[in-house]
Amino acid sequence: MDAPLHSEIRRFKDWLRNRRYSEATIKSYSEAVAFFFRFLNNKPPGFITNEDLEIFNRDYIIRRKYSVSYQSQVINGVKLFFNILEERVLDPEIIKRPKKAKSLPNVLSKQEVKDILQALSNLKHRFMLVLLYSCGLRRSEILNLQVEHIQYDRGMILIKNSKGKKDRVVRFPEILHDLYGEYLKAYQPKKYLIEGRGGGQYSARSLAEVLKAAVEKAGIKKPVTPHWLRHSYATHLHEGGTDIRYIQELLGHQSSKTTEIYTHVSNREMREIRSPIEDMDIKI
Template sequence: MVAPPLSVPDAVRGYLDHLVVERGVADNTLRSYRRDLTRYTGYLARHDIHQLNGVTEAVVTDFLASLREGDGENPPLATSSAARTLVAVRGLHKFATLDGVTPTDVAREVHPPAPPRRLPKALPLDRVERLLEACGRDDPLGLRDRALLELLYSTGARISEAVGLDLDDVDLTGRAALLSGKGGKQRMVPVGRPAVAALDAYRVRARPGLAIRGRGTPALFLNARGGRLSRQSAWTVLRTAAERAKITEPVSPHTLRHSFATHLLEGGADVRVVQELLGHASVTTTQVYTLVTVDSLREVYTLAHPRARG
C-alpha cells in the first residue's frame, strides 16, 4: 500500500532520520548526505517537482547530467563527487519505495558515472636507458640493482615476480625466465641480451659475496644480509635510480612494466603476444596500453600532417 503523497523535503528528512536512528551513520557521512540531498531538492524544486512520487527515472538521469555539467545554480562536479551524490539520491528513492512512499524505485537503473580510465604511465625509451645507466656502480649492490632493473624492463615482470625468482628460474643460456604470477600461474618469458649480460655479471661477481652472509637461500636477488630481496627494497632500488637519473616523472613499481608493454606495442608487437608476456588473464586488460600508443600516434599525426588541424 502506497502512503499519501509526501513532499520532497519531508521525504529527505525521513531518510536522514532513518540513517541516524536505524543505520547509525557517522556525523561526517550524514553531513555529506544532507548536502547532496539539499542539492537534489533544489534541483527538483526548480523543475516544479515538489513531491517524491512526481520524480521519474528521466528526472534522476537529468539530475546526474546536471551534476557533471553544472546547472546555473551549482558548478559541475568531478566524477567522484557526482557518483557520491547519486549514491545519496539512490538511497533516498530506495528507502522511499521500501517505506511505501513511492510505488517504484525510479533511481534503481540510474548508475553512477564511471571514473575516467587512468592510462599507465610509461617512460620514453631514452629515460628508461638513463634509469638503467643510473645503476652503473661496479660494487655488489650496484651489479644487483642493474640486473634487477634490466630484468624488469626486459621481461615486463611485476616487482613481486622478479624478487620471487630463484636461481633455477632463470636460464641465461636459453635467455628465458620462469615467472610466477597472480594466482600461482607461471609463464616463461624471453630475456633480452642486455639483461642477460647484467644478470650474468651479478651472478658471477656479486651474488656469491652476498650469499655467504645469509643462510643459503635459493633466491636470485639477495639483500645486503644474504636474504631474499623484498618488494619494498626493490622499489627503493627503482626510486633511487630514478633520482640519480634526474627523472622528473613519477616512477612507481609498475613503471618499467608499463614501459615494456608500451614500447613493444609501439614496435609493432601483437596485443595478444604482449598479453601473454604480461601474464594478463584477459586481453582487455592489455588493450589499455594500446590507448597509450594511439595517443602517441595522434600527437605525431597532429604535428606532422598538413591537414591534421584543419
Template sequence: MSPDTGAGRPAARSSRSAEEELRSTAVGRAIGSYLQHMAVERGLARNTVDAYRRDLLRYARFLAASGRTDVTAITRHDVTAFARSIVEGSDGAAALSVRSAARTIVAVRGLHKFWALEGLTGSDPASDVHPPMPGKRLPKAISVNEVTRMLEAVPLDTPTGLRDRALLEFLYSTGARISEAVGLDIDDLSLERIPANGPDVVRLFGKGSKERLVPLGSYAARALDEYLVRGRPGAAAKGKGTPALFLNARGGRLSRQSAWTILKAAAERAKIDRDVSPHTLRHSFATHLLEGGADVRVVQELLGHASVTTTQVYTLVTADTLREVYAAAHPRAL
C-alpha cells in the same frame, strides 16, 4: 585504549547528530528505517552503516532543498539531478570524485529498492540510474631514452650496484612485476639459449602462482651474468643458502620494498622528473613493445594477463602518442 575513548568519540557524536537530523523529517525517518535494516537484518559493520548514513544524509538534504518531503514524490529526475550535483558540488557540499560519487549512488539505489520492496513507494525511480563510471587510469610509462638513462645511472663498481642494474634490466626486459622478480630463484633462470640461437628465457610466477615463460633480452642476460659471477656470491656467503636470485646485503631474499627503493633511487640519479611507481618498468615494457609493432595478444601473454581486455589499456597509451606525433608533424593537423 578502550573503544569509547580517544579518537572514537568524535565519530560517535557525528553519527548521533546525523541520526537526529534524519529523524527530523519524514524522508529522513524512512532513510533511518533502511539503515536499521542494513545494520540489523543484513548485519553490516558499524563503519559501513556510518558510511551509508553520511551518503544518504547528503541525499536527504538535497531532497529537502528540492521540496521533496514525501518519499512517494521522489522522481527519477530527482535521483539523476542528485547524481550530477555531487560530482559538480552544486548541492552546496564538496564535489566528489567519480569513485566516491559511484559509491553514493549505489547507496541511493539500494535505498529506493528497499522502499519499493517494503511498499513505501509504488515504484523505484532509481532502478535505471547508474553510478558514474571511473575513467580508465592509463598506465604511466616513461620513454625509451628515460629507461636507458635510468638503467645506465646505476654504478657497476660494487656488488650492490651489479645487483641493482641486473634487477632493473630484468624488470624492463621481461615486464615482470616487482613481486615476481624478487620471488625468483636461480633455478627459474635459463641462461642457456633455447633454442641455441634464440633468447634466454625465465620462468615467472604471476598472480595465483600462474606460471609463464618469458624471453630475456641480451642486455638483461649480460647484467644477470655479471651479477651472478661478481655480485651474488659475496652476498650469498653472508646468508643461509637461500635459492633466491636477488639477495639483500645480509644474504637473504631481496624484499619488494627494497626493490622499489632501488627503482626510485635509479630514477633520481637519472633526473627523471616524472612519478615513478613499482610498475613503471612493466608499463614501459608493454608500451614500447606495442609502439614497436608487437601484437596485443603477444604482450598479453608476456605480461601474464588473464584477459586481453586488461592489456588493451596500453593501446590507449600508444594511440595518445600517435596523436601527439601526428599533431606535431602533419602540416595540416592543427
C-alpha cells in the same frame, strides 16, 4: 575487539587460506571486516543489518575520502564474511559504488628508461632494474624470482605462481646474459635471484628506494614506481610493432581488455596521423 569477534575473524582467515586466497587478499579482507566491527562498537554479527553497512560506508569510507578500490575491497570482504560465517546475505548492492576512474598507465620514454637504467653503478641495483623493465615483470614477480627459474640455455625465465596463481614464461633477452653472469659471480645468490644483505628475499621497500635513487640521479622529475617500468615495457613493445596478443601473454593478463589499454598510450598509429596544418601552404 572482543574475544568472540577475534575468533570469528580467525575462522574467516582460515577459510580464506584453505581456499588458497593470496595472503594479500586474506590480509585486506580480514582487516576490512575488523574495521567494520570496530566502527560498530563490536556489535554482534547476528544483529548487523544492511543499514549498518550503509552507515559504515557513509560515515567511515566516504567521510574519510577513501578510494573507490578500497570501498569495493571492504564491501567484498564484509559480504564474503557474512555469506560464509553467518550464512546470510548482506546486500552491498544497496550502496551505489562509484565507477573506478579509467586512468591511462604512466609511461616513460625509451630515453628516460635508458637514463634510469644507466644511472646506478651498483651491479645488483642495475641488474635488478634492467631485469624489471626488460622482462615486463611485476614487483612481486622479481622479488619472488628464484635462481632455478632462469632457463639460461633456452633464453627464458619461468614466472611461477604469479597474479591469478598462473605460471608463464617470458623471454630472457640475450643482451642481459653477460650482466647476469657478472651478477651471479659477484653475489652468488642461493635461492632468490635478488637477495637481501643477509640472504633471503629482497624487500619491496628496498626495491622502491633503489628505483627512486636511480630516477633522481637520472634527473627525472616524475614519481616513478616499479610498475611504471612494466607499463613502459608494454607500451614500447606495442610501438615497436608487437601484436597485442603476444603482449598479453608476456604480461600474464587474463583478459585482452587489460592489455588493450596500452594501445591508448602507444604512439605507433598516432605518429602516422597528419595534422591538417601539415597539408597547408603556410609559413609558421
